[in-house]
Amino acid sequence: MxxxxxxxxxxxxxxxxxxxxxxxxxxxxxxxxxxxxxxxxxxxxxxxxxxxxxxxxxxxxxxxxxxxxxxxxxxxxxxxxxxxxxxxxxxxxxxxxxxxxxxxxxxxxxxxxxxxxxxxxxxxxxxxxxxxxxxxxxxxxxxxxxxxxxxxxxxxxxxxxxxxxxxxxxxxxxxxxxxxxxxVAKLGPDPLVGDVDEGEERFVAAVRRRAVPIALLLMDQAVVSGIGNVYRAELLFRAQLNPHTPGRDVPEATVRALWRDWVRLLAIGVETGQMMTMDDLSPEQYRAAMAHRDDRHWVYHRTGLPCRVCGTAIVLEEIGARKLYWCPRCQA
Known part of the structure; x- marks a missing residue:
């Protein structure tokens, strides 16, 4: 999608x-x-x-x-x-x-x-x-x-x-x-629509009052607009957050960090046309990542492959009828 x-x-x-x-x-x-x-x-x-x-x-x-x-x-x-x-x-x-x-x-x-x-x-x-x-x-x-x-x-x-x-x-x-x-009123905040700080407050409030797993909340367009399967998996990995953590149990600082990371990644996606989610790449690595989807993500579409950080095999499971990729060690 x-x-x-x-x-x-x-x-x-x-x-x-x-x-x-x-x-x-x-x-x-x-x-x-x-x-x-x-x-x-x-x-x-x-x-x-x-x-x-x-x-x-x-x-x-x-x-x-x-x-x-x-x-x-x-x-x-x-x-x-x-x-x-x-x-x-x-x-x-x-x-x-x-x-x-x-x-x-x-x-x-x-x-x-x-x-x-x-x-x-x-x-x-x-x-x-x-x-x-x-x-x-x-x-x-x-x-x-x-x-x-x-x-x-x-x-x-x-x-x-x-x-x-x-x-x-x-x-x-x-x-x-x-x-x-x-x-529009039924949709969650979009970093590129309206005041970004107000969007952050709406996002934090929506997440921290729910007992729903954070992996499902990030895909709920009434909670936050625009995040799909790829960005969901990558945002959770970048936050080192277990996808099954209930929203209300995610520390507020972590929820705010998720929003700010989404602000950054969305801007990169709009500019480049790619869902680039890896940082600190060399020019050669960046070109490879831009050319090939599998070289630009931490966990998405990497089932069974070693985590780029800890080496643990990336897990694929189904949640909310969608595929979820995550590292069971980094995101424990």
Whole structure:
């Protein structure tokens, strides 16, 4: 499932390429035909990401709420203006070589986490993306426009130069302003939304009043927004915290440290497009970690392999119908 960093990256691409423009909306798959008809021709006025959900505001007080879930993804094609606050894995803007530069090739990730062409669930088929600040037309690139529909596209949003295709979301619904605010109110704090200190206080209060294991609380989007399976496992390991500890038994200082670590890791994820959770890497180790998911995590996806700190075999168990990776010694 795409975690919070991916959704914030998607929102920033919408802000650069879609917001402020009228969109032609359609539902090639047909499952969102009525909603697309209501969106068609409206100007997108703003975009907001909160945890794993994104909200597009359109003129006429109509909001589009999208939750990608396990399999959802946005595919962008056409003229893509890259958000300069988003760097690629090697520190450059964007995920592919920018036209007219001689910068070294970017680090590519076969796990599908660092592709603006399809942000969300990994996909083998990519729609053309021109990662360029140029404003040339598409004809000289030999690009078909509008781009052909590939697969089951729930919603297509098109400006005169950019196309965004949504596939496989858990939720794709229209909301009134009050409904949108009610949805957001049910979500836990997101470090990139609102005051980060207020978010910390909300998080601490939510965790320390519950007898639920901390491993489940971190995945509860009403407690904290954006954390998924990968970040959950890595945050707990970095805190040297037993995942089965009831929230109310976790020392307050540890809960605050979890929040502050999440603030830091989320910022790194948004910037690089990768869930990088290891520190103090050499340049060579950093490049390897950016290129290969298994080289950038402490415990996630390392079942049976030796802990990078103590050598104990990493354990895999199921909790809350999701996989949990942890070290039974470091996190005893």
């Amino acid at each position: 795409p975690e919070g960093h991916s959704v914030h990256r998607i929102a920033r691409q919408f802000a650069r390429n879609i917001v402020g423009k009228p969109v032609a909306a359609s539902s090639p798959q047909g499952r969102f035909a009525e909603g697309a008809a209501l969106l068609d021709g409206r100007v997108v006025e703003s975009v907001q990401a909160v945890g794993k959900q994104m909200f597009l505001e359109t003129e006429g007080d109509l909001w589009l709420r999208v939750h990608l879930g396990l399999y959802g993804a946005w595919d962008f094609s056409g003229e893509i203006l890259v958000d300069p606050t988003i760097a690629s894995a090697n520190g450059r803007m964007g995920q592919t070589n920018q036209r007219g530069t001689d910068l070294e090739a970017p680090i590519l990730d076969d796990a599908g986490e660092n592709s603006l062409a399809s942000i969300g669930a990994p996909r083998k088929t990519r729609v053309h993306v021109r990662m360029s600040e140029a404003t040339k037309g598409l004809a000289d690139e030999g690009v078909e426009w509008p781009p052909p529909v590939v697969g089951q596209v729930r919603l297509r949003l098109m400006t005169d130069a950019t196309c965004a295709d949504l596939r496989g979301p858990t939720a794709c619904v229209l909301q009134t302003p009050d409904e949108m605010l009610a949805t």
